[in-house]
Amino acid sequence: MTVAYYALVGAPNCGKTALFNALTGARAKVANYPGVTVDKREGVFAGDANIHIIDLPGTYSLRVTSPDEAVTRDLLLGRMGAAAMRSPDAIIAVADATNLRMTLRMVLELQTLGKPMVVSLNLSDVARARGLSIDTAKLSQLLGVPVVETVAVNANGTLAIKNAIAALPRAAAQHHDNATVQQRIDALDSAALYRQVEKILAQVVSTPIQLPAWHRSLDNLVMHPFWGLVVLLLVLLLVFQAVYAWAAPLMDGIEAAIGSFGGWVGGLLPEGPLRSLLVNGVIAGIGSVLVFVPQITILFAFILLLEDSGYLPRAAFLLDNLLAKSGLSGRAFIPLLSSFACAVPAVMSARTIQDPRERLVTIAIAPMLTCSARLPVYALIIAAVVPNHSVGGLFNLQGLTLFGLYLVGIVSAAVAAWVMKLLARRSGQVQQFPLLMELPTFRRPNFKHILLSLWDRVSAFLKRAGTVIFAISVVLWALVSFPAAPAGATGPAIDYSFAGMLGHLIQPLFAPLGFSWEMCIAMVPGMAAREVVVAALGTVYAVGGSDEALQQSLIPVLHQQWSLATAFAFLAWYVYAPMCAATLAVIKRETKSARTTALITAYLFVLAYVFAFMVYRITLALTA
């Protein structure tokens, strides 16, 4: 039997991806705001391996405006290019039961495609909790297709839809004439559709759709022009505080464990290259990154919580005016927001932006926002040079420094966008779109989902430590250990190694920034990903350290060896430098232009150099 393709289609944020995960056992990203999915994704239906389910970006209408919505329409019309699949054999239309007025229109449009269809009336748990009752049988009768209530995030809530999907007619795929379908789509009349929606609503929904009182007061608070900003600031401060305060005991434990493990392994082996490779190369390298796992976990947990609650898009509205000043609309906010986790999905989700100029600007500034890979770098250097003082009894200086670094990234991104607006205005390309995004309702975060996603992200980080970082540590260890110092050499052995030579070769370029040759060496593998530099520093300093047998963790070593000016310059460098191969690759893929990618890379490196230089000079002058 040939494989049949069933596409999940519906308005944004109605739970298509959650349903996709439930139907296929995948773990695609789900979050409580529109525009999370920006590309199609395929999975095998759990109930029948001959059925493949396709998850798609949400869209309110088949008459589309932005590139991510075009993905959906093109797939439905079987227009995805030669290598892609044919148009789907059936449609699983997803509607949000709490917001039928917005989501039913898409279901009606989908009917014009004339394919077998089943409607998933999702979020029915939330609808019921709000006292909303929908006459599913009546709706099914009016639409002429099966309608099934679902709770996509709950195993029992997807049993019925699984059966309904398995029961869809599997007639030999009818090939529709795309021109006719396109004509039907073009002929869709918005006003008529809305009238039809209202007519259906009047017959199937008995209770008026009303948000509960707590929801309205919470909305009034977080969307208030002044108090809303206060809340946002408090939320952010809480996050940074937690990253420091809560992680500290765990980090100390991990650090001690790695130290004694290194000592134990060192004691087992005789002095020689093998011992040095294991202790100074592998354990020092990977260990210096592992120490930051608790902080990363806490940061991700907060990001996931905020994503799932429905708070984030409200912050977007709050900042829409601010964003407008820098030539961006609130549309850019969601992509920019996701770059606090990682620039790669951020660059991809810039597809939700209609205006090509705005999309490009968003892609160009996203790498400046502090991604989670920078956290180990920042945390290491802050721990090494910023004292752990409490400030005003409530905050601590290290947490505030981290907050400050995030702010510097945000402000720089805003200024860069603003400059790009001025440049574009001269050539007359600025077009601004107001933010027309539907606010999701606040929802109690789903803790199972949060724990699972947290595990996905943390294990991805650990996997990278075990693979890429492991490999780099070994190679780097070899480069810093060989060739050995010649007999009668006076300087430290590492100076004579390949890495030592290379470091001394690059160092003059970075001398104006106060970088030592060890830092230069560590930045070479650090081009692959930002956190690699931490492992590389661990290895370089461990091998170069005077007392090999006594493992010291990286933080006290840096504390001794780096001046404040050098440390701050290094931080400034990492705010801007696009040291991430994955980001550059995705920029290339999304912009489809090597020239644009090179331009973005170059301007970020120039900014990094200039700012690191200024910070170095200013700190030197202040601490002299």
Ligand SMILES: Nc1nc2c(ncn2[C@@H]2O[C@H](COP(=O)(O)OP(=O)(O)OP(=O)(O)O)[C@@H](O)[C@H]2O)c(=O)[nH]1
């Ligand atoms: N309580 C409850 N929450 C749900 C249900 N289905 C989805 N969610 C939550 O609703 C939010 C949106 O779900 P997604 O699956 O990301 O929605 P989507 O339709 O894929 O959204 P886009 O990709 O942005 O178009 C997430 O926070 C989910 O956890 C449900 O049936 N009940």
Ligand SMILES: [Mg+2]
């Ligand atoms: Mg989705």
